[in-house]
Each structure stands twice: as structure tokens, then as C-alpha cells.
Amino acid sequence: MEDTTKLNTSKLGTKKYWDDFYSLERGNFKENPEDTGECWFNDNDAEQRMVDFVTENLAEFDNKESKVIDLGTGNGHLLFALCEDDFAATMLGVDYSEESVRFAKEIAASKEYDVSFAQADIFDASWNPGEFDIVLDKGTLDAIALSGLTVGENKRPVVEVYHTVIEKILKKNGVFLITSCNFTQEELTKIVQSEHLEVWETIKYPVFEFGGVKGSTICSIAFVKK
Template sequence: MDNLNPSKLGTKQHWDDVYETELTNFRDNGDEGEIWFGVQAVDKMVKWALDNAPPSPKTLEVGSGNGTLLFALAEAGYDPHSLFGIDYSPGAVQLARAIATESNYQDITFSECDFLSQDPPQTEWDLILDKGTFDAIALAEKDADGGSPVAKYPPRVARLLKPGAMFLITSCNFTEDELKTAFQAAGLVYHSRIQHRTITFGGKSGSQCSSVAFSKSFSDASLDKSSHVS
């Protein structure tokens, strides 16, 4: 996970600028902004949730951006009161709240929160979702010791999941095997994968992105005691 070069996509300033622009566009002309990874990826994640998660689980999206994935879950029948989105960019939170009001989904909660250094509004979740946030964090600058901030992410996810709960991540920077290595090292158990459209280039075939689901073992209560914010 340390082999990616730092990029502006890993900086808070970049996302603050992006969402400031998208918020202005929404207020001026109703444009809800970019759908990260596209509509098809959102639809596949929603279908996976419907097939594998309990009815209206307490759901957290890490890096919820404009809220597209949570709105899609609400449209699919999930109770909006059970849906929570966090983002470290205040503009993203303002945009998601504005769209929620316009779409009559005000009961979905959007909060400003830096996942690596702050706890979300609640501490135990039935389902945690990530659509590109792990990717962005992996592009952040290394710390003073040369470590990548993304290393903090898997154990924090593991701590916030209830025993038996699920985590679904979609990534374009990491393969399925790389995601398994990262999250199984944090104590999570591989559950399933989503098949995405494959492309062929140079005689090799692969998916444009990877979606992998993990569960938290009922017996691994020790995960709840790790990775607390000091």
C-alpha cells in the first residue's frame, strides 16, 4: 500500500476546492456533481447490499462526497434514518445536505469527520461502505517516518464494525488481492466480491475497479479495543 506516489488527489485542499465548485454548481443550476466510478458501480454496490446486508442496517459511508451512494440505498428501500455519511471536506457535507433536502432525504445524516483522526457520530456499524476514499488516502503524503496514512485505515474500519458486520470497498487503485491483504491483516474475513466489466489491453484482461466485501468475526472482540484515537 506504500508504493503509490503522492498526488493532489490525496490532499484535503484538492477536495475542498472540488466540492466548493460542485456546491456552487448545484446552487446555480442543480448539477449534483460527479458520480465517482460511475452509476454502474453505485448500482452494483447497492445490489450487493440488498443481497447481503440485513434490512436497513446502521450504515456508514466513509468519504460520502455528494451522497450519491447513500441516496441510491434510500431509493432502494433502506431507512434513511439508518444511513450516515462522513467526509473531511466541509463543502462535500454541505453539498450532500443540500441534495438531501432537494431530494426529500433529509433524514440521511451527513457529518464532517476526518476518518483517520476522528470517530464518526456512532461507534458501531452493521455496514461500512467505501467508494474511492481508501484510494484517495493512499495518495496522501508520507508522514515524517516515511509511513503512509492509509495504513491506519483498515484497523479503524475493523474497530467500528459490530461482530458479524460487513465492509464493502470499491477501489480503482488496488487489486482484489491487494485489498484482501490490507483488510485481512486488520482481522477482517473475506466475504465476497463484485464482478465489474473487464477490459483487455496488451494481451491482459482486468477490471477497471475492484469491489471486495469483508466481515468481522463474532469471536474477534479484540478488534474493538484497537486503533482508538488518542
């Protein structure tokens, strides 16, 4: 059977694409400080659903001692939305695009959000940001899957090693919440689930039906580290 977790490559999987993208968004923001850029998966209300999931199900981490990291943070909007909902954890956004990090820092400074940002390629073996109570991914694995890149001497596809990155930075009993529009719930589970990461919860989205097949264009899964 065809392995549907392997996607074709696309320019959305290149760093240059994201550098150019966030450079443009920075320019727009300079001209209009209300334009904080694209909110990925906005049509599905994914960001607010993720924020609601965190504030409702992970209230134990609603304090400065708890740590949250957003992988491939883009314009940082997901973390800013958590701030807007008064979620009090210490927050860090990382992205391999320098332009993304500059942009997110500019928004944070102008709106006085208490969020840090750092540039990092999450597959860089020397990247060691410490351990977090909550790890977030909104659309980043989707972009990564389009890169066709491999890592290490064995040249393993990045999608295959993605779960090891999460295992490295997630505390025991910590939660990894990911939203994807490229993978089905089954595919996403197959990619992330491991000896250490198990499915805990999913976020419900409206379901469409076509030709007798039911499905959703987006899925969010929360995994817990055992």
C-alpha cells in the same frame, strides 16, 4: 518485489483539493438543482453494483435499527442511491471536507432524503462515531493512498492503519464493502484483510484482456468482521 500498495502522492490526496472540488459542485447545484455532482466510478456502474450488492446480500440490515456509514461520502450519492432503492437502514455519511458535508446536506434537504452527514477525518483518534452494521467506501481509500500522510507517533502510513479504522467502527459480523480503481483485488485484500477482517464476497465487473493479461479496471470487495 516492489510493494504495489504504495502509490505516489497527488493533489487528489489533499483536503484542499476536495474542498475546492465540492465548493464548485455546490455552486453548480445552486444554479441547477438537478446537478447533484460527479458520481465517482460511474463508467463502471460501480455505485449501482454496490447498491445491488447491499440490497440483495445484506437484506437483514434493511431496517431503521441497522446502521450504515459511508466513509469519504463526497456528495452523498451512494447513500442517496440506497434510499432510492428503499433501503431502510439509518445512514450516516462522513467526510473530512466541510464543503462536501455542506453539499451533501443541501442535496438531502432538497430531495428529502433521510440521511445524516458529519465532518470527520477518519484517522483522527478522537473520532468515535459508534459501531455500524455496514461500512462503505467508494473511492475514498484511493484518495487516501495518494495523500502520503502518516499517523501517530510511529508515523505509520495511513494506508497501513486503514484497516484499524474499519475494525473500530464495524460491528461483529458486520460487512465492509469497498470499491477501488487504484488497487487490484489482490492489493486491496492485502491492505484490508487482518486478524479481524476476512474476505467474504466480491462484485464482478467486465474483464479486459491486454497482452495476454486479464484484468479489471475496478474492484469491489466485501469483508466481514469476525
